[in-house]
């Protein structure tokens with residue numbers, strides 16, 4: 001992306017869309033508040049949303065007599081334009097984009113003409129719009145935290161609808177600034193060796209609790225992180241029984257100094273626990289993905305269909321890892337941190353994983369970090385295996 005002067009226009013190509021954007025402040029990074037926003041670093045966020053929504057559409061998994069999609073904070077309109085241009089059968093779907101900024105809506109409307117697509121772009125305030133409208137899919141991609149929009153976004157979704165949320169306040173969600181997490185997400189977080197996974201669990205925990213207060217359940221379809229954002233997709237359900245069921249996945253984890261995690265479901269259980277461990281939560285302690293959904297998305301990335309995407313390979317490898325993580329408990333061992341606790345060099349991760357597997361434990365790499373090992377083995381077993389592998393290498 002070339003550096004450009006204030007007010008000048010740059011032509012960007014992303015996916016199958018070409019768009020002329022004049023980002024505020026020249027293109028030094030993402031546009032500033034109040035200007036036309038376009039951030040090329042979010043391309044993986046948008047690529048994956050196209051694969052996921054396409055999978056939902058092809059599987060008939062979105063509700064409504066005719067499917068309606070809202071790009072809630074659309075900025076330049078790039079995501080909604082890409083939905084219109086790149087989704088299979090997008091002609092049978094209503095696609096709308098909302099932004100409060102006049103320049104953004106003008107840019108987005110020009111994008112419709114330039115790309116020969118039909119998107120209903122409106123200049124409106126999102127919360128007001130959500131109160132008056134119903135959708136099959138709502139995408140909320142704000143500056144910072146999505147919390148101000150979550151309640152209304154959930155209310156606006158039809159039964160079985162899907163909410164997509166981006167959060168860029170990663171310092172709060174990873175536990176780097178606990179007081180902000182407490183204030184914004186009503187959860188107690190601490191620094192951990194699996195901070196990116198934790199950020200997904202904190203966001204999803206908050207979504208589940210907000211939904212529950214509206215008697216709506218959430219089922220995660222897929223959660224992941226990138227350098228500067230946390231992103232998740234949940235399917236909404238209705239009814240007290242389903243809601244209580246989804247709340248069973250909201251709990252706490254106890255963290256000891258070695259990175260070992262224990263899950264508890266109610267705060268009272270902590271009384272029986274010895275001291276020295278940190279309590280994190282409430283967070284989502286269940287799976288961060290839906291096995292069937294991830295399998296279908298992975299299937300979709302195997303053919304030629306999405307190879308034009310810049311981040312196609314990265315998405316594929318993330319989905320593969322996510323599938324192997326499914327069913328394992330929260331958290332994971334950072335092999336560098338464990339090596340430093342044990343004053344040893346880290347072993348080859350593949351050897352360590354092979355040894356744990358041979359002992360009958362579940363084990364996987366993590367979509368969140370290349371040095372993290374996820375397993376259902378206890379700290380005692382993990383430590384013994386780690387030492388044996390290092391000493392045998």
Ligand SMILES: C[S@@+](CC[C@H](N)C(=O)[O-])C[C@H]1O[C@@H](n2cnc3c(N)ncnc32)[C@H](O)[C@@H]1O
Pocket residue numbers: 034035036037038039042046072073074075076077078079098099100101104124125126127141142143
């Ligand atoms: C991070 S940008 C969106 C980026 C966009 N989704 C993309 O993929 O490029 C956030 C956008 O939200 C808009 N916005 C902020 N508050 C809003 C509100 N209350 N209602 C509608 N739009 C709002 C801003 O004008 C800005 O364009």
